Amino acid sequence: MLANFDFDVIQRSWVYLFTTGMKFTLTLTFFAMLGGIVFGTLLAMMRLSHNKAIGFVAASYVNLIRSIPLILVIFWFYFLVPYIGAWVTGASEPIRVGAFSSALITFVLFEAAYYCEIMRSGIQSIPRGQVAAGYAIGMNYWQMMGNVVLPQAFRNMIPILLTQTIVLFQDVSLVYVLGSVPDFVSVASKIAxxxxxxxxxxxxxxxxxxxxxxxxxxxxxxxxxxxxxxR
Structure with missing residues (x-):
């Protein structure tokens, strides 16, 4: 097998693969991670809210997204978002959404459900006594979360958040099915x-x-x- 293995095709293509394909993959991964953590943190706070309606909405979203294969979510957003945008804005034709924007929205919304559960665990790991102490010295909910709970939760959950980001990095390869994005797998496939x-x-x-x-x-x-x- 190695006798017929052509190392030259790799040598000729690896620079292009990394400067184009891997650059796109890492860029999408980075921005999807940031958006997913921000949205996921908001979802986690909603799930822990004393308002049952808000908690129900957040829990329903998380459970729905985690029950759907990512490949289907990618297809839905790529093909349906232009029509949804046209319906919302009243446009006569589907709104053009770039492949990168569509993929980014997809991964932010999908990964937020997973980051939500990670952050929810981090928030719940903070001793309740600290929360009570924050309220006791006059902090409101947002001050207590921003100054007491979330900083500690992020520190505790950093390894798990990064582990989920590695999974996200691998999942980004699924945009290959769209055929119009220059991610690492798509570029390699075209060369192959x-x-x-x-x-x-x-x-x-x-x-x-x-x-x-x-x-x-x-x-x-x-x-x-x-x-x-x-710790």
Missing amino acids: QRDGRLVEMYLFVAVVYFAMSFGLSLLVKKLQEKVAII
Whole structure:
């Protein structure tokens, strides 16, 4: 097998793969992580709200999103959002939504459900005595959350948040099915089909994803040990 393995196609293409495909993948991962954590934190606070209606809405959203395969969510947003936008704005034609914007919205809304559960666990890990003390010195809900609860929750949950981000990085490869986004897998696939070297390119993609994910996992493990020492 190795006798017919063409290393030259990898050597010719790896710079383009990283400067175009991996750049897109990492950019989408980064912004989806930021948006997902922000939206997920808001959902977590809604789920923990004493208002049952707000808690029910947040819980329903989280349970619905976590029950749907990500690939379906990608298709729905990519093909339906232009029509939904036209219906909302009253436009006569579907509103054009770029592939990157559509993918970003999809991943933010999808990953927020998972970040929500992580942040909810982090918030609930803070001793209730600290919350009571915050109220006792005159803080309102938002001051107490912003100054007492959330900083500690984020610190405690950083390793788990980063682990979920590694999963997000791997999931971004699913935008390949749209065929119109220059992510790492899509770019590698086009090169593979052009040169007739599917084995070489897909094996290279697998090695790159493994190396990056495994390396990041080791960093998260070390960070988790440091957080445990701080505790």
